[in-house]
Amino acid sequence: MNDIEQLFTNNPLNSEDILQKVIELGIEYLGEEWKNVDKSQITVTKIIGGQSNHMFHVSSSSSATPYLLRIHKQGQSQFFTDVVNFAIFSERGLGPKLYGFFDGGRMEEFLPSKTLKPEDVINPEISRKIGAAFPLYHSIKVPVSKSRRCFQIMKESLKGYIDLGGREYPIFPTKVSYSDHPMTISPEDLLKEIKLMERWSMELYENRLVFCHNDLTCSNILQLNSNNEIMFIDWEFASYNCRGYDLAMHLSESAIIRTASPCGIEINEAFTDDPPNLRPFCEAYVDYENLLKNRTSANRDLEVENLIEECQFFWPITHLFWACLIMKLGRIECNKGIDMDIMARDRLAVYYHLKPRSQEIYEKLKFSK
Template sequence: MKSCVLALFDSCLKAVKSNGFAEGRLPAELMKLLVSLAETWGDVIDMGNLKVEQLKGAMTNEVFKISWPMKNQDSRRTVLVRLYGEGVELFFNRDEEIQTFECMSKHGYGPRLLGHFPGGRVEEFIHARTLSADDLGNPALSALIADKMREFHKLDMAGPKHIGLWDRMRNWLTEAKRLCSEEHLKEFCLDELDNELEKLENEFKVKQEIGFCHNDLQYGNIMIDENTRSITLIDYEYASYNPVAYDIANHFCEMAADYHTETPHILDYNKYPGLEERLQFVRAYQSHAGHKPTESEVEQLANETEKYALASHLFWGLWGVISEHVNSIDFDYLEYARQRFQQYRLRKPQLIGI
């Protein structure tokens, strides 16, 4: 049996090279895990037919779709492989993220965890369509996303249930100051952000609903089964308890992005949803499980959400500054950060006037 595994492992490496990957592009630990999974399923005929496809749009990790022939069938086994990005420990605790993933998987949310290895993990490949940037402007799809988001926010996850947003941003600000040049320290006014964060946190010190938030609900983290019209939210690296208004606001901000263009870092705030679109989304969100919200409830949450867009801009602005120094993915993180900070300063006087 051991010699069989080694033979399959050798053929895996040859297959990876034949698909255009440099030697060592996929870690040896990953290849061993794939061979082990294939043997468990008993469906591999020829690992020389291994196919590896890198999926675009990821900015924290590198994501691959990997498939091979199934035994006695004219179809292929497909898994998703996630190679963790460099420096991600500055953004979140990877052990906690894996625990969240496992918990979500056990409760039937998102893909199943098939295994992990140093530097990454293997997940179930969901045979559903990942949304595109244009999909977020579709009212029918938007209502489905709102309903699924409400369901997500109601999850009872292990661990503390207090707001994590502000402490996380303060930690990121410390790292951003440590990493960036004097030039960028001044350009992004990082020395002023301690006061900005304090003012924002005080602005939101009112009674607000806290839920388990995704915190990164861009279109690439939303999938739809075209047959059942069911929505699946994936990728929980940044998930934590937060004000639900913040999570909705972050989703609205992501409507300005298209990460599958020649310039994925460029944001178009003309695509930011207008008032009626925001009200429709909040109404669909609050209508989950048959609830009938009043117009007052809808307007109140919509107003809170619009203010929390400011926090989203600072959150991802700081993320961009740090990522520029720790991540090698081909993405202009600094220009992305520049646009988020600019949007913060543009919208702040209109929304909170401080």
């Protein structure tokens, strides 16, 4: 834990030390306007929702510019990635303005907004806005590795699970009702599943490599108060990846609700099997991508169907990704109070339930080539 995280974790937000610190940051990165601000004028409010960082809204009763203070909890490499990505999006008007960054965090523009909830992202109107926002982000060129990180992280997570003593993994009992899965799976067989999905995705979608958010849950989507437009935030896990993986990650997570229950999540099986936001989302993506590239679709309906199929193909892969990561995290007990095993078992059950559909898509597209 770095110094600034310790400061904000161990002290009340109205403490002298914290008030002095936010004034110092204001002066350093926003200039003279913060020089005459008195501690009695300042309000520091914690913003709920950040999983990989602490967020605070810093404002005053003076005319000094308010700001959002983001203190990172993740490792140095993710912090660096997040800052680079944030700076790129900020410069292009695709995110809040970056006021400055420092060891352990950054200061950014505070945008009055609403963080979306699970019920919001399945609303057809909002889903269309999210779908229309994706192509612009996907079109950005970022100077980072072009390797497909999702499969690499799965393999690294599985290795971590083994290194921490993990062996044969039970996929029973689960909270979901799906039963079309093995009762247990060995790390060796799980690695075969990862490699199989990697091969299939490369064969079908090798040319669909784009810069991806990789973690676009509803909590990482803002709806701005000023114009109701959609903005994506929290890019610390961003990398180049298969386009369909990024879209499927958002769609699959919109069928999941974070809860205070022992397993931490509830998977909506009806939305998993028949997502109500899939078609409007894909229609908006296709329409805006064509607009962005200044092209007229020769067959819009076919483009939409192909994108739906692409999302469906990658859908189980997102659950396989989370299962591998959660299995490793469960070995180090990083989330006390959450039963990581139930969470991983549910993810694996969904993976095996949806895998036949991906196989059907693979065989259909391979046969048609």
